[in-house]
Amino acid sequence: MRADAPRELSVLGMVAGLGAIFLGGWLAWCAAFQFGGVVTEAEIISTQVERRSRRSSTTYAVVRYADQAGKPHADKVLLYVSEAGGSKIAIRYLPSRPDDCYRDDFWGIWGLAVMVSGVFALFVGLMWYVERKRLQNAPRPNPFDQATP
Secondary structure (H helix, E strand, O other), X not given: OOOOOOHXXXXXXXXXXXXXXXXXXXXXXXXXXXXXXXXXXEEEEEEEEEEOOOOOEEXXXXXXXXXXXXXXXXXXXXXXXXXXXXXXXXXXEEOOEEEEEEEOOHHHHHHHHHHHHHHHHHHHHHHHHHHHHHHHHOOOOOOOOOOOO
16 A cells, blocks of 8 residues: 555555455365365264244254264254254264364355355455545645745
């Protein structure tokens, strides 16, 4: 930025930069999980309903699966509408952390990170547009205007 850039644009640039670093790290983690993870099949052994408020609840499935060494593990994953106990679902886990698994689909690994990235880009873009419009309407001093002695 120029040395005479307004403070609002400097703050906007800092927020955009820090947000980009955070989101870049999050998306890098998603990519590492996607490409470094091991896919296996898990069986739904039970369901749990967690209430967040009176009107909202989320259903989780307790799944059982075996890692590459054949050791059994259990974890909770978000349950979709069409699945019931006893059915099989594809999951993905990192070999270094076989106790922590995620569903092997777009929404299970990438969904939230992509949605937050889109909202962040929209937010920063709108802030930049509003600041640019505000600066265009502000009067600018004439640098060639010489004060007479």
